[in-house]
Amino acid sequence: MPHLDPQQQAPARPPSPSAAQHLPQPSPPASTAVACGAPTGSPDDLTLRAPGSPGELFRVFNRLALQGFGGVLPIAQRELVERARWLTREQFVELLSVAQVLPGPNVVNLALMYGDRTFGWRGGLAALAGMIAAPLGVVLALTLAYAHFRAYAPVAGALRGMGAVAAGLIFATGVKLAPALRRNALGMGRALGFAAFMFLAIAVLRVPLLWALLVLGGLSCTLAWRRLRP
Numbered sequence: 001m002p003h004l005d006p007q008q009q010a011p012a013r014p015p016s017p018s019a020a021q022h023l024p025q026p027s028p029p030a031s032t033a034v035a036c037g038a039p040t041g042s043p044d045d046l047t048l049r050a051p052g053s054p055g056e057l058f059r060v061f062n063r064l065a066l067q068g069f070g071g072v073l074p075i076a077q078r079e080l081v082e083r084a085r086w087l088t089r090e091q092f093v094e095l096l097s098v099a100q101v102l103p104g105p106n107v108v109n110l111a112l113m114y115g116d117r118t119f120g121w122r123g124g125l126a127a128l129a130g131m132i133a134a135p136l137g138v139v140l141a142l143t144l145a146y147a148h149f150r151a152y153a154p155v156a157g158a159l160r161g162m163g164a165v166a167a168g169l170i171f172a173t174g175v176k177l178a179p180a181l182r183r184n185a186l187g188m189g190r191a192l193g194f195a196a197f198m199f200l201a202i203a204v205l206r207v208p209l210l211w212a213l214l215v216l217g218g219l220s221c222t223l224a225w226r227r228l229r230p
Contacts, residue, residue, distance in 0.1 A: 048085055049085050049086065051086060051123075054115075054123050057115050057119065057123055057126040058129055060079060061111050061115075061126075061130030063079065064079045064130070065132070066134055066135060066138070067079075068107075073096075073106065073170060073173055074172065080092060090183050093181075095113055095114060096110060098113065099113065101213060108131050108132070111130070112124045184224075185224040186223060186224055186227065190223070194216055197216055198212060198216050
């Protein structure tokens with residue numbers, strides 16, 4: 001018989017299917033993991049999406065405006081944050097804060113800013129058109145109907161009821177967005193304090209909105225800037 005070198009080894013046999021199941025599998029590269037949708041950020045970032053076109057901006061803001069009888073702000077929060085998932089609660093609060101300081105309707109300002117952020121001036125025009133195109137016809141029709149039926153007591157009672165519902169919707173939206181203040185630069189305590197002072201100044205002391213914004217808004221912006229400054 002021929003002499004076998006002890007250093008020579010027999011050819012390796014392929015592993016059996018049962019053994020192959022226990023072999024460690026190589027991890028995919030980072031690019032493959034991202035392409036397959038593996039988590040790469042915070043939960044809020046993973047659930048966000050962007051509008052596909054200015055047409056989608058128009059449709060979403062048009063649907064938003066047509067639902068906004070008695071107050072568009074609660075509907076905007078539900079549509080943009082919960083349904084379309086274009087913004088987190090924190091981002092919505094930031095945009096709304098700037099929209100409230102600017103002149104004009106708050107949600108219209110928010111639509112313009114978000115549309116410009118996504119598709120530039122085309123997105124801004126699409127969002128603005130969605131906010132005012134179809135609702136304009138509805139408002140004109142309701143205005144004619146109100147001018148004809150305003151003398152009826154049930155119509156006046158219905159309008160007073162809408163005012164109460166609108167106040168409740170705005171209050172509920174504020175409560176829902178309150179947890180977003182935890183990430184505010186001022187902190188939850190200071191942010192709630194400024195909100196309480198603003199309510200006291202406007203609702204109790206009847207301070208004009210412009211002066212309340214200049215004093216309390218300027219003070220809060222200064223404190224936030226000092227805390228964010230490196």
